[in-house]
Structures are given as C-alpha cells and as structure tokens.
Amino acid sequence: MDYLYFLYLELLHKWNLPDYIAMVTFPIIPFCFVAAALIVVVIFLVLAERKILAFFTQRKGPNRVGPWGLFQTIADAIKLLCKENITPEGTDKFLFTLAPLLAFIPVLVVWGIIPFCNEFDIISFSINSLLFVVIAAIPILGILLAGYASNNKYSLIGSVRSVAQAISYELPLIFVLLSIVVLASSMNLKQIVLAQSSIYPFCGYFVFPAFLGFVVFFACGIAELNRCPFDLPEAESELVSGYNTEYSGMKFAFFFLAEYAMMFIMCAFIATLFLGGFLSPLGFYVGEKLIPNEFLANLSVYFEQAFWVFVKTFFLIFCMIWVRATLPRLKSHQLTAFAWKVLLPLSLLNLLIVCLIKAVL
Amino acid sequence: MKNLKYLISLIIGHLTVFKHIFKKPVTLEYPEKKIELNDKFRGEHAFDVEKCTACGTCQRVCPSFGTIEIEKEKDENGKFYPKNYSIDLNKCIFCGNCVQYCPFGAIKMTQNYELADEKKSTLKLEINTLKRNYFDNIIDK
Numbered sequence: 454m455d456y457l458y459f460l461y462l463e464l465l466h467k468w469n470l471p472d473y474i475a476m477v478t479f480p481i482i483p484f485c486f487v488a489a490a491l492i493v494v495v496i497f498l499v500l501a502e503r504k505i506l507a508f509f510t511q512r513k514g515p516n517r518v519g520p521w522g523l524f525q526t527i528a529d530a531i532k533l534l535c536k537e538n539i540t541p542e543g544t545d546k547f548l549f550t551l552a553p554l555l556a557f558i559p560v561l562v563v564w565g566i567i568p569f570c571n572e573f574d575i576i577s578f579s580i581n582s583l584l585f586v587v588i589a590a591i592p593i594l595g596i597l598l599a600g601y602a603s604n605n606k607y608s609l610i611g612s613v614r615s616v617a618q619a620i621s622y623e624l625p626l627i628f629v630l631l632s633i634v635v636l637a638s639s640m641n642l643k644q645i646v647l648a649q650s651s652i653y654p655f656c657g658y659f660v661f662p663a664f665l666g667f668v669v670f671f672a673c674g675i676a677e678l679n680r681c682p683f684d685l686p687e688a689e690s691e692l693v694s695g696y697n698t699e700y701s702g703m704k705f706a707f708f709f710l711a712e713y714a715m716m717f718i719m720c721a722f723i724a725t726l727f728l729g730g731f732l733s734p735l736g737f738y739v740g741e742k743l744i745p746n747e748f749l750a751n752l753s754v755y756f757e758q759a760f761w762v763f764v765k766t767f768f769l770i771f772c773m774i775w776v777r778a779t780l781p782r783l784k785s786h787q788l789t790a791f792a793w794k795v796l797l798p799l800s801l802l803n804l805l806i807v808c809l810i811k812a813v814l
Numbered sequence: 815m816k817n818l819k820y821l822i823s824l825i826i827g828h829l830t831v832f833k834h835i836f837k838k839p840v841t842l843e844y845p846e847k848k849i850e851l852n853d854k855f856r857g858e859h860a861f862d863v864e865k866c867t868a869c870g871t872c873q874r875v876c877p878s879f880g881t882i883e884i885e886k887e888k889d890e891n892g893k894f895y896p897k898n899y900s901i902d903l904n905k906c907i908f909c910g911n912c913v914q915y916c917p918f919g920a921i922k923m924t925q926n927y928e929l930a931d932e933k934k935s936t937l938k939l940e941i942n943t944l945k946r947n948y949f950d951n952i953i954d955k
C-alpha cells in the first residue's frame with residue numbers, strides 16, 4: 454500500500470497538485486474498485502441465483518438474452534433504469550428517498566472490511582469484525598424507514614417484521630462471533646484468518662471446533678438477509694412484496710442491489726470467519742511454486758488468495774440458494790421462537806465448547 | 815426426539831432437492847421446440863363435406879350451445895348436404911363429442927393447437943377452412 458501511495462504522490466506532483474489532495478483522494482481509489490466489483494458481483498449473483506434455483510427445480514432458468522441468458526440481468530438493470538421514479542401520494546418524501554440510500558451505503562462500507570488478500574483489507578483496525586456486525590445492521594433502519602414512509606400497510610408490516618427479525622437474530626450472531634474471537638484471540642478479521650492457518654491444509658479452519666457455531670451463524674445470516682425460509686418481510690403471498698412495494702425505478706434498484714451485495718458480503722464474512730478466508734485449502738499457493746520470477750510469484754499469490762475467497766463465498770451462496778429451494782417460509786411466531794429457543798441456546802453451547810477447547814489446547 | 819425427527823427430514827429434504835440438479839430439465843423452449851402430442855389430442859377441427867349428411871347430431875351433442883351451425887339443403891338426388899357449416903372456436907371446449915357421435919365420421923380433430931389470433935371473427939371456422947384442415951391434416955397423413 455505504501456509503495457502505491459508513493460507512486461500516486463509522484464503522479465500528482467507531475468500535475469503540480471499539493472500533497473493534501475493525494476492524502477484525501479488516495480483512500481477513495483480502492484473504494485472505487487470495490488464499488489465496481491460490487492456491481493459486477495451483483496449482476497453475476499442475480500443471474501447465478503436464478504440459474505441455480507432453476508436447476509434445483511428442474512428448469513432451465515433465463516435463456517433468452519444472450520448465450521445461455523447471460524445478459525438477462527443487464528437487460529433487467531437497463532429496464533429498471535429506464536423506468537419512471539414514482540413517489541406515491543401521501544408518502545414522506547424525504548424519508549422515502551433516504552431509505553434506499555440508507556439501505557445501500559452501509560453495504561458499500563462493509564465491503565471494505567472483508568480481507569480479500571493479505572494486503573487488501575481497506576478498513577483494517579483492531580476490532581473491525583465488530584464494526585462489520587454494527588454496520589451490517591444499519592440497512593435494517595433503511596428498511597424500517599421505507600416501510601414507515603411508504604404510506605402503505607403492507608410495507609409497514611413488512612418492515613416491522615424485518616426489525617423484529619433482526620433483533621432476534623443479531624444476538625446469536627454476536628455470540629458465535631464471540632466464540633470465533635475466543636479461538637483467534639483477535640477481533641481483526643485478517644488476524645482471524647491468519648489464526649486459521651496450520652501445517653496441514655484446511656485442518657485449522659474454525660468450522661471444525663465451532664461447527665455448531667457455523668450452522669447457527671449460517672441460519673442467522675440467512676435471517677439477516679431476509680431470505681427464504683426467513684423471508685417474512687418480503688412474503689409475496691401476504692405482503693405484495695413487503696417494504697419495497699411502493700418503490701420503482703432507481704430506488705427499487707438500490708434496494709435490490711443492497712440485498713444481493715449484502716448476500717455476497719455476508720457469505721464472504723462467514724467464509725472469512727469459518728472457512729479460512731483467503732487461505733488456500735491446498736496448503737500452498739500454485740503461483741508461488743510455478744512462477745520463477747519472485748515479484749510475479751508474490752503478486753500471483755494475492756490474486757490466488759482473492760480467488761479462494763470468491764470460491765468459498767460462492768460455495769456458501771450456493772448453499773443459501775439450496776436452502777431457499779428446499780424450505781418453505783416459516784410462520785411469524787415460529788421465526789422468533791426458532792431464534793430465541795433454538796439458536797440462542799445453541800450459540801451459547803457453542804461458546805462453551807469453544808472455550809473448553811481453547812482451555813484444553 | 816421430535817426435534818431429531820425434524821432434523822433428519824430436513825437433511826433428507828435437502829438431499830432430495832440436490833438430486834434435481836442432475837435430472838434433465840423439463841423446460842421446453844416453446845416456439846422453437848414443440849411438445850410431442852398424443853394421437854388422440856383434441857385440437858382444431860377438420861371436416862369432410864362429402865361424408866356429412868347434415869343430420870345435426872353433432873349440433874345436438876355439443877355441450878356448448880351454439881358452437882356448431884349447420885345450414886342444410888337438398889341436392890338434385892334428394893339427399894341432404896350442408897350448404898354452410900361452421901364451428902365457433904370461441905365457444906368450443908374441445909370436448910370431442912362431435913367427433914365421437916358423428917354417424918359418418920365427417921368431423922375429425924387435428925393436432926393444431928396454436929389458435930391464438932387477433933380477431934374473434936377468425937376463430938369462427940367456416941366450411942372452407944374446415945375443408946382445408948381436412949385436406950391438409952387428415953388426408954396428408
């Protein structure tokens with residue numbers, strides 16, 4: 454990072470710009486990369502979800518636009534952009550516009566927290582895993598505002614359900630995170646990943662000591678994302694489409710983008726905590742062994758690490774879609790009962806087991 | 815114990831769904847590929863004027879009143895024949911009664927099911943269309 458910063462300073466000096474501009478603009482550059490990556494990932498993810506869901510239900514999925522329907526999402530995005538932005542009568546105009554932004558911007562921020570490789574974790578400080586959980590909860594506020602400002606009973610019910618769900622599921626999530634912190638003795642995500650490295654490939658991953666925690670975290674993650682079987686806030690059969698019923702055009706696109714981006718990040722977060730993040734499950738890096746040039750080999754390792762994060766993340770996303778294809782929606786009271794009566798005790802049990810393991814080893 | 819049962823069925827359910835990935839998809843890309851029809855499929859009607867004696871049985875057995883309209887006339891030999899014969903597909907329910915009850919086998923059903931049209935009037939099959947259907951679909955086969 455320092456080396457890149459130096460290059461950047463040099464470039465600005467050539468254009469006779471003062472240093473403080475470099476100081477202000479340099480952190481924005483990785484952020485732009487992240488934002489661009491986000492759009493690409495979301496476009497791919499929406500297509501992947503539709504395709505995989507189709508395979509699970511013995512269909513073919515989108516196959517009209519482009520080869521194998523690859524451009525379907527792009528066509529959908531263009532359609533959304535061209536649509537009129539309708540603000541219904543009786544809405545709170547300011548909050549109605551604020552809500553999609555509030556749902557979307559935190560998602561951009563948490564992207565920076567995930568360590569994609571050894572060097573590339575933009576927001577890196579000692580307790581950034583806690584920051585993730587805190588910021589990842591902000592979109593819920595956006596959803597609440599969307600429901601409140603829409604002047605529509607279905608939206609309101611959807612958003613209230615979403616908040617109730619978030620409150621119940623945040624707690625086991627934090628307890629499981631705590632168990633990981635106990636295992637890694639650190640709250641920095643990069644340190645957590647590095648703590649999972651061991652002499653044998655993938656044996657040190659935290660899924661093994663904290664398998665129970667992994668399952669609980671996965672369930673809570675699904676609930677946080679408002680996905681099936683916990684998709685009560687968007688239950689089509691009861692609430693039209695929940696909190697975003699009144700939204701159209703660009704504002705709806707923001708909600709949509711936030712939802713899928715959050716899905717990717719949540720899976721990346723789980724992969725980082727439990728599946729060794731950017732560590733290679735082979736135990737070594739292919740580029741390190743094959744490329745003779747030392748500089749290029751080091752560089753290729755970074756890309757390989759990012760590759761492994763993506764592989765693990767997409768494996769988890771596949772599992773989420775699998776769950777969605779299998780399970781029906783829970784009832785409202787089952788949802789909260791499941792969180793308080795099943796997941797919370799399990800997460801505490803997991804914490805106990807992990808503490809015992811840590812004490813013995 | 816009950817919870818354990820739930821857990822097991824949860825796992826079995828997931829595996830069952832997973833198996834679907836390896837099965838052949840049931841999707842049919844409709845306008846390009848068409849479904850294979852049974853021989854007894856009941857589609858658009860075809861009509862053989864030579865056989866029809868304008869007896870009116872088909873009109874009587876048709877459950878959808880007013881679908882079949884026959885205008886009968888006598889030819890020079892004193893035999894009845896249908897001067898005009900029409901089947902209104904707007905009303906027809908494709909039950910196949912007319913085909914089954916016609917004593918002379920004058921009505922047949924073809925496999926054509928792509929009947930969508932812009933105007934209602936074209937869905938009323940006049941005698942000429944029915945005849946053409948007969949030559950195109952029944953005799954050719």
Ligand code: SF4
Pocket residue numbers: 872875876877878881882901905906907908909910911912913
């Ligand atoms: S198929 Fe049935 S409904 Fe249609 S004309 Fe024949 S008898 Fe009437």
Ligand code: SF4
Pocket residue numbers: 865866867868869870871872873884915916917918919920921
């Ligand atoms: S089609 Fe058959 S049933 Fe109908 S009028 Fe002619 S002969 Fe009679």
